[in-house]
Amino acid sequence: MRASLPSSFSSDIPSSQAAVDIFKGLWKSAFPPQSGLVAGTVPNFEDARVPWADRVLGGLRGRSILELGPFEGYNTFQFSQLGATPITAVEGNSTNYLKCLVAKETLGVNASFLHGDIRLYLEHTERRFDICWASGVLYHQIDPLALLSAIARVCPRVFIWTHFFDERISSNPERYPNFVPQQDVEKELDGYRCMHYCRSYLFRKGQRPASFSGGHDTFAYWLRKDDILAYIDKLGFSEVTIRGVSMDHPAGPTLSLLASKPDGV
Numbered sequence: 001m002r003a004s005l006p007s008s009f010s011s012d013i014p015s016s017q018a019a020v021d022i023f024k025g026l027w028k029s030a031f032p033p034q035s036g037l038v039a040g041t042v043p044n045f046e047d048a049r050v051p052w053a054d055r056v057l058g059g060l061r062g063r064s065i066l067e068l069g070p071f072e073g074y075n076t077f078q079f080s081q082l083g084a085t086p087i088t089a090v091e092g093n094s095t096n097y098l099k100c101l102v103a104k105e106t107l108g109v110n111a112s113f114l115h116g117d118i119r120l121y122l123e124h125t126e127r128r129f130d131i132c133w134a135s136g137v138l139y140h141q142i143d144p145l146a147l148l149s150a151i152a153r154v155c156p157r158v159f160i161w162t163h164f165f166d167e168r169i170s171s172n173p174e175r176y177p178n179f180v181p182q183q184d185v186e187k188e189l190d191g192y193r194c195m196h197y198c199r200s201y202l203f204r205k206g207q208r209p210a211s212f213s214g215g216h217d218t219f220a221y222w223l224r225k226d227d228i229l230a231y232i233d234k235l236g237f238s239e240v241t242i243r244g245v246s247m248d249h250p251a252g253p254t255l256s257l258l259a260s261k262p263d264g265v
């Protein structure tokens with residue numbers, strides 16, 4: 001059987017907008033206003049988390065960054081604008097990966113995008129980075145402790161933005177129908193044992209949405225906030241600056257933080 005991939009042909013004058021329009025109707029993010037490019041509507045290219053990390057870390061200029069799951073390349077763009085270098089971003093979803101390449105080419109992002117699984121990259125790379133940007137990926141993992149442990153092997157600083165499990169999820173199944181308490185498990189890694197709470201990512205209509213930003217598994221395990229904090233401390237990330245905890249996010253409580261190893265290795 002011959003391999004095939006849907007393709008279209010542009011007969012317009014070549015332009016950045018023509019490249020962005022390969023994914024017309026599929027972008028979530030609005031491109032930076034100064035680019036004049038029309039894509040999605042969410043102002044992700046102006047994400048306040050990146051300037052916050054820039055301030056707390058005393059500047060990203062000249063720092064190497066490993067970004068996990070860049071989605072549409074907006075944080076990558078911000079790192080590049082702030083002078084971080086080299087920037088490596090690993091994206092597993094093929095559509096998202098190609099969107100990142102379009103963002104890179106049309107906006108001039110100084111980064112390398114790799115296509116594949118973030119945990120396998122962390123476990124196999126010989127490279128080391130100043131900062132790991134792990135935003136929106138921990139709660140998509142079947143083995144979240146293993147992802148944190150793999151990050152600690154490669155980077156002495158990590159930014160984490162993640163959902164976490166909390167009693168308000170188990171006590172309100174109508175609001176959080178995707179949790180499956182019968183499949184919660186206690187798991188252990190390197191002597192740290194904690195409950196893992198099963199969150200299903202099966203799609204009710206059987207199909208992933210066209211603009212999908214989740215993981216590739218049909219379920220993931222969420223951790224409690226205190227277990228995330230205790231486990232990163234055990235990994236040596238003992239200097240922690242909490243950016244915020246929100247209990248109001250519609251998908252579940254969120255935590256964001258920067259954590260560093262005091263010895264920087």
Ligand SMILES: C[S@@+](CC[C@H](N)C(=O)[O-])C[C@H]1O[C@@H](n2cnc3c(N)ncnc32)[C@H](O)[C@@H]1O
Nearest residue numbers: 069071091092093096117118135136213214215
């Ligand atoms: C929720 S989005 C987060 C996007 C962005 N980092 C942010 O915080 O706004 C998760 C991204 O990670 C990617 N992703 C999820 N699991 C992954 C994995 N195991 N390996 C590589 N990419 C993954 C998804 O395709 C998606 O682009």
